[in-house]
Amino acid sequence: xxxxxDSVIAPTRSGPAxxxxxxxxxxxxxxxxxxxxxxxxSMTNTDTADIDATVKQxxxxxxxxxxxxxxxxxxxxxxxxxxxxxxRLARIGVHAPxxxxxxxxxxxxxxxxxxxAEALAKYRINPGNVGFGDKKDRQFAEIVEIAxxxxxxxxxxxxxxxxxxxxxxxxxxxxxxSPSPVPARAVTREAMVRSALLSARRAEELGLPRDRIILSxxxxxxxxxxxIYREIARRSDxxxxxxxxxxxxxxxxxxxxxxxxxxxxxxxxxxxxxxxxTPEPGGDxxxxxxxxxxxxxxxxxxxxxxxxxxxxxxxxxxxxVFQELASDIQNWIHASMPGWRGxxxxxxxxxxxxxxxxxxxxxxxxxxxxxxxxxxxxxSPVAPVFIDGRKAxxxxxxxIAAEFKAMVATYIDRRYGKGGAPD
Numbered sequence: 001x002x003x004x005x006d007s008v009i010a011p012t013r014s015g016p017a018x019x020x021x022x023x024x025x026x027x028x029x030x031x032x033x034x035x036x037x038x039x040x041x042s043m044t045n046t047d048t049a050d051i052d053a054t055v056k057q058x059x060x061x062x063x064x065x066x067x068x069x070x071x072x073x074x075x076x077x078x079x080x081x082x083x084x085x086x087x088r089l090a091r092i093g094v095h096a097p098x099x100x101x102x103x104x105x106x107x108x109x110x111x112x113x114x115x116x117a118e119a120l121a122k123y124r125i126n127p128g129n130v131g132f133g134d135k136k137d138r139q140f141a142e143i144v145e146i147a148x149x150x151x152x153x154x155x156x157x158x159x160x161x162x163x164x165x166x167x168x169x170x171x172x173x174x175x176x177x178s179p180s181p182v183p184a185r186a187v188t189r190e191a192m193v194r195s196a197l198l199s200a201r202r203a204e205e206l207g208l209p210r211d212r213i214i215l216s217x218x219x220x221x222x223x224x225x226x227x228i229y230r231e232i233a234r235r236s237d238x239x240x241x242x243x244x245x246x247x248x249x250x251x252x253x254x255x256x257x258x259x260x261x262x263x264x265x266x267x268x269x270x271x272x273x274x275x276x277x278t279p280e281p282g283g284d285x286x287x288x289x290x291x292x293x294x295x296x297x298x299x300x301x302x303x304x305x306x307x308x309x310x311x312x313x314x315x316x317x318x319x320x321v322f323q324e325l326a327s328d329i330q331n332w333i334h335a336s337m338p339g340w341r342g343x344x345x346x347x348x349x350x351x352x353x354x355x356x357x358x359x360x361x362x363x364x365x366x367x368x369x370x371x372x373x374x375x376x377x378x379x380s381p382v383a384p385v386f387i388d389g390r391k392a393x394x395x396x397x398x399x400i401a402a403e404f405k406a407m408v409a410t411y412i413d414r415r416y417g418k419g420g421a422p423d
Contacts, residue, residue, distance in 0.1 A: 021237055021268070022034060022237055022238065022239045022240065022271055023210050023211050023213075023237055023238060023239055024036060024211060024239065025153050025211055025212060025213070025214055025239045025271075026153070026211070027068060027097045027099075027121050027122050027153055028095070028097035028121040029095070029097070030067050030068060030097055032214060032239050032241075032271045032272045033214070033238075033239030033240070033271040034239070036271070037301065037302050038265065038270060038271060038272065038273060038296055038301055038302065039067050039068060039271065039272040039273075040065060040066055040067050040068075040272070040273060040274075040289060040292045040293055040296070041066055041067060041068035041069065041070065041099070041241075041272055041273070041274050042061045042066040042068075042069055042070070042274055042285070042286075042288055042289050042292075043069070043070040043071070043072075043101070043274065043276075044057045044058060044061070044069065044070070044071050044072070044285070045057070045279075045285060046071075047072075047078075048071050048072050048073060048074070048078035048081055048082070048085070049075070049077035049078045049080075049081050050081075051081050051084055051085055051088065054071060054081070054085050055085055055088045055089055055092075057285060058071070058085070058089055058094065058096065058098070059089065059092060059094045060285065060286055061096070061285060061286055061289055062089075062094045062095075062096035063094070063338050064286035064289040064290065065289050065290075065293050065304055065337075066096060066286075066289045067096060067097075068096060068097050068099055068121075068122075068272065069096045069097070069098060069099065070098075070099040070100075070101050070124060070274075071085070071098055071099070071100065071101065072101050073100040073101060073102055073106070073109055073116065073120075074101075074102075074103065074105075075105075075109075076109065076112070076113070078109075079109040079110075079112070079113035079116040080113060080116070082098070082100065082113075082115075082116040082119045082120060083115040083116060083118075083119040085098070085119075086098060086119040086120075097121030097122065098119070098120050098121055099120065099121060099122045099123070099124055099155070100116070100120040100122070100123050100124065101124045102123060102124065102125050102130075102143070103125075103126060103129050103130075104129055104130075104131075106123070106125055106130065106139075106143050107130070107131075107139040107140075107142040107143050107146075110123070110142075110143060110146045111142065111146065117146055117150050117152070118150055120152065121152070121153075122152060122153045122154065122155060122214075123143065123147055123152055123153075123154045123155070124154070124155040124157055125140070125143055125154060125155070125156060125157070126156075126157050126158065126159050126162055127140065127156060127158055127164055127195050127196070127198075127199040128158060128159060128162040128163050128164045128165070128195065129162045130143065140199070140202070141202075141206055144202075144203045144206045144207070144208050145206060145207065147208055147212065148206070148207045148208045148209075148212070151212070152212070153211075153212040153213065153214060154203065154208060154212060154213060154214070155213075155214040155215070155216055155241055156196060156199045156200055156203065156213065156214070156215055156216070157196075157215070157216040157217070157218060157241070158192050158195040158196045158199075158216070158217045158218070159217075159218045159219075159245060160188070160192065160218065160219040160220060160224070160245070161220075161245070161246075163188070163191055163192060163195060164191070164195045167191050167194060167195055167198075168187075168188065168191040171187050171190060171191050171194070172184070172187055175187050185224070189224060189227055189228050189231070190231075192217045192219070192228050193217065193228055193231045193232055193235070195217075196215045196216070196217050196232060197215070197232065197235060197236055200213050200215055200236070200238055210238070213238055213239070214238065214239045214240065214241050214271070214272070215232060215236070215238045215239070215240055215241070216240065216241040216242070216243065217229065217232060218243055218244075218245035219244070219245060220244060220245050220246040220247070222244065222256055222259050222260040225242075225244055225260045225261075225264070226260055226263055226264060229242065229264050229269050229270070230264070230267065230269065233267075233269045239271045239272070240269060240270055240271050240272075241270075241271070241272045241273070241274070242260075242261050242264060242265070242269070242270035242272070242273045242274075243257075243261075243273060243274040243275070243276050244256055244257045244260045244261065244275075244276060245276055246276065246278075247275065247276045247277060247278075248277070248278055249277065249278040249279075249280065250277075250280075253275070253276070253277040253278060254275070254277070254291055257275045257276070257277070257291070257295075258275075258291075258295050261273055261275075261295060262295060262299060265295075265296075265299060265301065266299065273292050273295070273296070274288070274292065275288045275289075275291045275292045275295070276288065277291065290334070293305070303348045303349050304337075304348055305333055305334060305337050305348055306333050306347060306348060306349070306350035306351065306352060307350075307351050307352070308326055308329055308330045308333065308352045308353075308354060309351065309352070309353045309354070309355075309364060309368060309371075310322065310323075310326035310353070310354045310355070310356075311354075311355050311356045311357075311360060311361070311364075313356055315377070316356070316357040316359060316376040316377050317356035317357050317376045317377065319356070319374070319375070319376070319377070321374055321400070321401065322354055322355065322356035322374045323356075324401065325354050325372070325374070325400075325401045325404065325405075326354040328401065328405065329352060329354060329404075329405060329408065332405065333352075340412075340416075343417070344412055344413075344416035344417060345416065346416050347412055347416045350369050350370075350412065350415075350416075351367075351368040351369045351370075352368055352369065352370055352371060352408060353365045353367070353368035353370075353371030353372070353386075354371070354372055354374070354404075355371065355372065355373045355374065356374055356376055357373070357374070357375070357376025357377070357379060358373065358375075358376060358379055359376075361373025361374070361376075362384060362386070365384070365385070365386040366386045366389045366390075367389075368386070369387070369388060369411070369415075370385070370386070370387050370388075370407065370408055370411050371385070371386050372384070372385050372386075372395070372400075372404045373386075374400070381396060381397075382394050382395070382396050383395040383396070383400050383404070385404060385407060387407075387411060392407075393407070
């Protein structure tokens with residue numbers, strides 16, 4: 001076979017290295033931007049004034065892997081609760097930095113509740129609704145000055161649904177008399193970009209250092225998000241938070257968020273992300289954390305949990321044993337990770353394969369750290385297990401699933417436990 005010329009081999013892109021172009025922002029013990037790994041964040045949907053419920057949900061999100069957690073601070077009762085929430089979380093060993101989400105009266109709450117201003121690790125404001133008319137500049141300045149006094153970073157987050165209408169109207173008027181007008185959507189995109197950048201520059205003029213500013217421009221359409229963030233990244237070096245706002249429920253929200261943010265992350269754009277999923281009624285809020293982690297891990301930017309490779313099944317795999325085992329192993333891994341992180345350093349790099357027949361089973365199992373090739377339709381009722389690329393055992397009978405799970409646990413303890421030799 002002829003060798004493949006180097007000229008037809010596509011170069012690989014180094015996403016994390018590209019992110020060094022943004023200014024690093026320290027939020028508690030978490031570094032965002034400046035070449036640091038992309039940070040996962042999430043937001044509670046509890047009433048912040050309900051301290052018990054908010055503490056419980058922040059803890060759940062943090063334990064699921066959310067490195068920053070945002071809470072709503074919308075009224076006096078919520079602002080008064082923030083220091084107590086911070087203290088309660090510290091007592092139970094949860095130290096994820098808390099971000100205060102402010103709209104309309106943020107300036108008042110931060111001024112009247114200095115303990116809240118101190119307890120939060122970061123403030124999030126929207127330049128479109130910090131105030132209206134002649135109050136807008138004054139109230140924006142007050143929030144920024146409080147942040148500077150408390151040495152707190154600020155995320156300035158423009159949002160498509162609450163865009164600065166004065167700025168948008170001005171740009172629409174200019175476009176209307178232009179000899180080469182552009183579509184209204186393009187003008188709105190430009191308004192988003194300018195709203196974020198102009199607000200950031202005003203914050204710097206007011207005394208907030210560049211390394212205390214994060215920008216975001218949240219929209220709900222994939223192509224708008226990609227276009228806007230590419231333009232912000234081209235024009236500035238501020239740290240950037242990515243998120244497709246109002247992404248939706250279920251698979252639609254997962255696909256839309258992954259499509260938009262995946263493209264930007266591959267371009268080296270984005271320093272912290274949130275997957276804004278609408279949960280099912282009574283649903284698990286931590287799902288959005290898992291999706292964000294899986295996005296970063298499948299793209300090769302970070303590792304959070306061991307990966308389970310499993311075949312999709314076909315006419316050669318009429319048995320459901322491999323499906324049940326893959327599900328069992330994956331659920332067990334996710335449930336175990338909070339405890340494993342302190343006991344088995346490096347375990348997040350583990351790869352497990354659960355395959356359903358002889359076609360790809362042995363090969364995929366050899367590529368994993370530990371893998372099993374279960375018998376498919378018409379195959380001998382045996383399941384070879386491969387460890388570190390070598391056949392280690394052959395399992396038979398009704399207890400294959402339980403035996404393999406025990407082998408995975410033994411492998412984890414041997415490789416990542418005390419005295420082990422993790423990579």
